[in-house]
Amino acid sequence: MDLGLRGKVAIVTGAANHPPDYPHPGQGESTARLLVQEGAKVVLADIKAERGAALAEALCAQGHEAIFVPTDVTQPSDRTRLVDRALDAFGAIDILVNAAGCHSLDGKGTGNSFPNILEEDWDLMYNVHVKGSVFLTQEVARRAMIPQKSGRIVMVSSLAAHGKFISTAYGTAKAAISWFTLGCAVALGKYGIRVNCVSPGLVLTPIYRDVELKDSPITPQFEAMMKADRMLGLDRFGAGTDIAKAILFLVSDLADYVTSVDLNVSAGQVYY
Numbered sequence: 001m002d003l004g005l006r007g008k009v010a011i012v013t014g015a016a017n018h019p020p021d022y023p024h025p026g027q028g029e030s031t032a033r034l035l036v037q038e039g040a041k042v043v044l045a046d047i048k049a050e051r052g053a054a055l056a057e058a059l060c061a062q063g064h065e066a067i068f069v070p071t072d073v074t075q076p077s078d079r080t081r082l083v084d085r086a087l088d089a090f091g092a093i094d095i096l097v098n099a100a101g102c103h104s105l106d107g108k109g110t111g112n113s114f115p116n117i118l119e120e121d122w123d124l125m126y127n128v129h130v131k132g133s134v135f136l137t138q139e140v141a142r143r144a145m146i147p148q149k150s151g152r153i154v155m156v157s158s159l160a161a162h163g164k165f166i167s168t169a170y171g172t173a174k175a176a177i178s179w180f181t182l183g184c185a186v187a188l189g190k191y192g193i194r195v196n197c198v199s200p201g202l203v204l205t206p207i208y209r210d211v212e213l214k215d216s217p218i219t220p221q222f223e224a225m226m227k228a229d230r231m232l233g234l235d236r237f238g239a240g241t242d243i244a245k246a247i248l249f250l251v252s253d254l255a256d257y258v259t260s261v262d263l264n265v266s267a268g269q270v271y272y
């Protein structure tokens, strides 16, 4: 089936996290890999410059079209340079996937949960997830998608936006992204631009690498408990590719009539 992605230009943020000692790539990297397989040209953006450059090189060596632009999405000049480089390299931007994200300053969630939220953690969560996604989307919309009167945008929210983790800096930032998606879809619909978001449940990605088996909920014991209590609809945690497939659907022609949707991609996880 042709997904209508051949020749399309896609920016994917948070696209470069697959440490050699971790089995699963992140959602952004997984999305970039699926996009190039469908014939899209990808612009990888991440703060991890070495990994991003290596991924772009590896994709090009496989015959795909990819560039990496070192980007901190919280920085206005980086966002502008990212759009400049994408337009210089490929002449258009058809797809934007805002997947950049992080958990907390110390990687353990300390300072992320009320009543112990630290202002530094609050600022980080809002700068990366909300400000980064909102202002990059605005720049891409103004400079590429509105003039060309077409575009597909996907935000990465979280089940944390819809459940008990709403009392964390992370959860409230993700809730802001879910709600921004709806308003953005309404504002951009008249230009032929579709805007959706995915809300993944717990996904096995490198974001947990430093906290695994410590404070992260993703421990073998936690997974066993969820299975025993039938809280995992499909009997396993997801991987980056599981979420990437849903993102691919949303940016493809198959979703031509789908906009302002917040798609739960959690295989029925109910841990709230």
Ligand SMILES: NC(=O)c1ccc[n+]([C@@H]2O[C@H](COP(=O)([O-])OP(=O)(O)OC[C@H]3O[C@@H](n4cnc5c(N)ncnc54)[C@H](O)[C@@H]3O)[C@@H](O)[C@H]2O)c1
Residues within 6 Å of the ligand: 013, 014, 015, 016, 017, 025, 026, 027, 028, 045, 046, 047, 048, 071, 072, 073, 074, 098, 099, 100, 101, 102, 128, 132, 156, 157, 158, 159, 199, 200, 201, 202, 203, 204, 205, 206, 207, 208, 240
């Ligand atoms: N893993 C989960 O359980 C889960 C669940 C729901 C939502 N999410 C969200 O999914 C998205 C992707 O995360 P992931 O799980 O694939 O983890 P990941 O660590 O593999 O990917 C996140 C990427 O974002 C990059 N990044 C962080 N700060 C950045 C910045 N300022 N500018 C540019 N890039 C930056 C990181 O370097 C990393 O490559 C994130 O927004 C995360 O919050 C993750």
